Each structure stands twice: as structure tokens, then as C-alpha cells.
Amino acid sequence: MTYPKDYNFFKELFIRPQSSPFTKTQNNDLFKTWNGEAIINFKWRMFGVYYYAGIWILFIIYLAYFTLASISYDIFNKENRKKLFFLSIILGFIHLLFEVHFSAYFVPVLTSIYCYRIEKNTDYKEAISVLCLLLDIKFLLFFREFESFGIYFAIIIGVAKRIVSFLFIILIILFGFAHAFFILLKPKSEHDQDLNDPNNPWSLTKKYHQITEDENIANTTTLIEEPDSNTNLFSNYPNSLFSMYLFLTDRNSLSAWSPNDNPLMIILMIVFSFVIVVYLMNLFIGLLNMAIEVDNDRASYLAQKVLVKIELFYLFPNQRRWKAWFPDIIYYYVNDDKIVKINEK
Known part of the structure; x- marks a missing residue:
């Protein structure tokens, strides 16, 4: 735990300090x-x-x-x-x-x-x-x-290191589904009011019909709600990826489409719900519990001490x-x- 006796004061102060066996220990x-x-x-x-x-x-x-x-x-x-x-x-x-x-x-x-x-x-x-x-x-x-806090920091850091590869797998799958929905639901043109395009924001927005005097609903649309950037989140790839994230938080961005008009969309949504939301998320929780049990010890907390940083730089x-x-x-x-x-x- 001692430092070499032979040293250059200015070199260690301004360039690079020499290390001790303690500062080199990473185990x-x-x-x-x-x-x-x-x-x-x-x-x-x-x-x-x-x-x-x-x-x-x-x-x-x-x-x-x-x-x-x-x-x-x-x-x-x-x-x-x-x-x-x-x-x-x-x-x-x-x-x-x-x-x-x-x-x-x-x-x-x-x-x-x-x-x-x-x-x-x-x-x-x-x-x-x-x-x-x-x-x-x-x-x-x-x-x-502080030990009462430090143990939890050690757990957070240790668990993050253990599950980073699993999170990468989830991220790739998320990118894949976002890409698929983007290709499937992207409108032909974002600026034209093409009502024949089922993915056009003007086709997805709410429509209001007038009730006649004989209490029948008129066939022609009286009012159309103006669409905004959230009407079709799949109009570009970044928004499509954001929509997939919202799906994980129990917010469905696919509700504007009719299930009968786009069966492939329903199939992809069911597969995404099972693979990501049900299977991988529950597996992720299980891996978290296993990693917490491994890193929940006092030795990990002691390793988080900043003594090495203080010795070398202060x-x-x-x-x-x-x-x-x-x-x-x-x-x-x-x-x-x-x-x-x-x-x-």
C-alpha cells in the first residue's frame, strides 16, 4: 500500500502520479x-x-x-x-x-x-x-x-454491468419492430389530404357527423378534426421508435387503425406484446433479482470508496x-x- 520512494515531484503533480499496489487493485x-x-x-x-x-x-x-x-x-x-x-x-x-x-x-x-x-x-x-x-x-x-447508501449504489452499478448485454438484445428487437411498423404504417405523403390512404393523418383523425331532424346520422362528414404530429407516430422512424417505447408504458399508438383493415398490424402487435412486454420484461425482472443477490454484499460497497481518486489526484x-x-x-x-x-x- 506504499508508494515508490524515488519520484519526481513536478512530474507526479502535473503529468502522471505513480501508483501503489492498493490503487492498482481491481478485485x-x-x-x-x-x-x-x-x-x-x-x-x-x-x-x-x-x-x-x-x-x-x-x-x-x-x-x-x-x-x-x-x-x-x-x-x-x-x-x-x-x-x-x-x-x-x-x-x-x-x-x-x-x-x-x-x-x-x-x-x-x-x-x-x-x-x-x-x-x-x-x-x-x-x-x-x-x-x-x-x-x-x-x-x-x-x-x-456512506454504507447505508453505498451498498445500494454498488448494487445499481453491479446489476447494470451484468444486464447490459440483455438490454442490448431488447433494444435490437425494439428497433426491429419499430422498423416494421414504420414501413407498414407510413403514409404515402404527409402533406396531401389523401383520404384513400389508410395511413394518411387525415384518414386517421376523428370525424364528426351531423344528426338530422329525424334522428338519423348523415352519411357525409360535417367536421374533421385537424391532425397533428401525434395522429400517426409512424410517419417517420424516430417517432416509430418512440411509439414502441410508449407501448411498453401501456400507451397504445395503434388505436387509430381498425383491426379489420390491417390484420398484419394486429399480428405484429400481438407478437410484440408477447415477446417484449410479457416474456422479455418478466425475464428481465428475474435477471434483476438474480443480479441483486450476487451484488448485495458489503465488499462491493467497500470497493466503491473514492480513496484511490483522493490519493492520486488530491x-x-x-x-x-x-x-x-x-x-x-x-x-x-x-x-x-x-x-x-x-x-x-
Whole structure:
């Protein structure tokens, strides 16, 4: 767990720090042993908790400034917003000096610079809305170092790694059905009012008939509801893919078509419902339960510690050679009842 004694201070500080056996360890089996847990706890108590608290506090201040700066002009005037964006730029650059995943701060800093230099806010509100969401998620990730939260983060990350190939299979099938429905239900022309085309939006929209004085319904249509972009979601491929996603959320985009007029559409809908909605979704839930049982252990939580990141990117090179923080030997105690349980096994 110690670092090489021979090092170049400026090379490690500005180019690439040297690694230790601890920072190179990627196997969770280490954290299943008492030795691995003792190393983690020692590092965390000696310096990790203090550096982590400082990083978190600095991020909270940065998040507060950026969030306040993104509020509309009716609360903060132009000058106050510029000051808040300027402070966001300063704090963002401080984070960039240390943050290994610099993209988490690089884009917000660029956005703050852009907002600081322009006056209107209508050009960047979409970007700010996404960035605020990402920064809020980044704030949530700080809780992963607490065991009560960290175990769940370990489960989420571990399960996602195990089922990514299965999700890819579902995605390909989803693309295939979206392609099939797009070819089958695409209108001949989106702009012509061709009522002979069963897929034309004007043919799919609601029609209203007048009731005569003798209480009979007139054969000719009196009013036709003007179609919109949602009348036929299969008019282009992206909307067709979105329609397939809506089908998974129990929203049917095929209700505008009559089952008698398009039997192939009904067959495809039944196959899609069985294969994706019934079979694969239930199989997906089962795989989730199996993956959760595998990753639901404390060792996975310990592996999520950010000690490696703190050591390599927040400590100075000479600090990584302090014997008080990186000793050659660590002594720890174990309760008698735990030793008895191990011997019984």
C-alpha cells in the first residue's frame, strides 16, 4: 500500500502520479477479507473522510451558485446573475484542477462562461436544465461513501454491468419492430389530404357527423378534426421508435387503425406484446433479482470508496510518502466471536 520512494515531484503533480499496489487493485475479493477492510478503514479515517468532506462542501457551494445563476431574471437581475456565473466559473476551475472525470465540471464551466458573456437567457435554458440535472445526480453520488447508501449504489452499478448485454438484445428487437411498423404504417405523403390512404393523418383523425331532424346520422362528414404530429407516430422512424417505447408504458399508438383493415398490424402487435412486454420484461425482472443477490454484499460497497481518486489526484506527491498515512504494516483487532465463527466454518 506504499508508494515508490524515488519520484519526481513536478512530474507526479502535473503529468502522471505513480501508483501503489492498493490503487492498482481491481478485485473485490480483497475487500471480502479482514485485511482489505482494515486497509480501507485505516485510509478513510486518516485522511479520506477529511478530504472527502472538503470536496463535498466545495461542490455544494458550486452547485448552489450555478443553480441560483440559472434562475430567471424575475428573481435575480442581470448583474447578480453575472456575479453568480462568475463565481461558478471560479469554483468550476478549482474542481477541474483535481477532478479526474473533468467532463462533470467542464461543460457547466463552459456554459457559465457563455452565460456570463451574453444577455439573453432563451438561448441556453435547455442546456442549463440538463446540466442542473447532471449536477444534482453528481450531488447524489456523494452519498455512496456512506454504507447505508453505498451498498445500494454498488448494487445499481453491479446489476447494470451484468444486464447490459440483455438490454442490448431488447433494444435490437425494439428497433426491429419499430422498423416494421414504420414501413407498414407510413403514409404515402404527409402533406396531401389523401383520404384513400389508410395511413394518411387525415384518414386517421376523428370525424364528426351531423344528426338530422329525424334522428338519423348523415352519411357525409360535417367536421374533421385537424391532425397533428401525434395522429400517426409512424410517419417517420424516430417517432416509430418512440411509439414502441410508449407501448411498453401501456400507451397504445395503434388505436387509430381498425383491426379489420390491417390484420398484419394486429399480428405484429400481438407478437410484440408477447415477446417484449410479457416474456422479455418478466425475464428481465428475474435477471434483476438474480443480479441483486450476487451484488448485495458489503465488499462491493467497500470497493466503491473514492480513496484511490483522493490519493492520486488530491494528495501531493510528498503526502503519498508519509509513513503515518501509508505505513508498511497495519495492526487491527478482531472480536473473539468473529474468530470463533470463522473457525467453525
